[in-house]
Amino acid sequence: MATDSIQYDVLAREALRHVVREVLELARREGLPGEHHFFITFQTTAPGVSMSDDLRGEFPEEMTVVLQHQYWDLEVTDEQFSVKLAFGGVPRELVVPFKAVTAFFDPSVQFGLQFTANLVGEEEPTPGPAEVDMSEDDKKPDEPGEVVSLDAFRKK
Incomplete structure (x- = not known):
């Protein structure tokens, strides 16, 4: 289907997903530097997700995993x-x-990206702050974090 406009939201979303990919690749190659660790939330029903049946039963729609000390x-x-x-x-x-x-x-470092996906059709372009329940060990520092949002660049 041809379109007469550039889909900047789609391009930006894919670029932000590339950030996640690059960060994970860095962790794969070199391990997690310093205090970095990642909360990754994903839709368990999305095409291509592979997990055990018991985990899928426990997390039928969405799951958050933490890559920190014990992952292989x-x-x-x-x-x-x-x-x-x-x-x-x-x-x-x-x-x-x-x-x-x-x-x-x-x-x-208080850095987060959020993506809203629609499994039936295209994704909705809504990157924003991730909502993660942090444990006592992960209290937020006093200074504000950086969250990337595309809302400021959208046509009203």
Whole structure:
């Protein structure tokens, strides 16, 4: 289908997803530097998501994982990432396409991206702050964090 306008929202969303991909690739190659760690939320029903049936039963729509101390075999491709995490002491492998990711947050620097996806059709272009319930160990610093939002650039 031809369009007579440039879809900046789609281009920007894909560029922001590329940021998530690059950060995970850096973690794969070099490990997590300093206090960096990631909360990654994704839709468990999205095409291409692979997880055990018991995890899918526990998280039928959405799941947030934390990559911090105990994760193994992180692999990153252009389209997806896979990782092994322990759930109740049992290692499980997750395969998550980047298009299934709805939020990415690094509390060590208060950086977050949020994506709203519609599994039936195209994604809605709404990057914004990630809503993540942080534990006591991850209290926010006094200074404000940086959140990238496209709302300021949208045509009204």
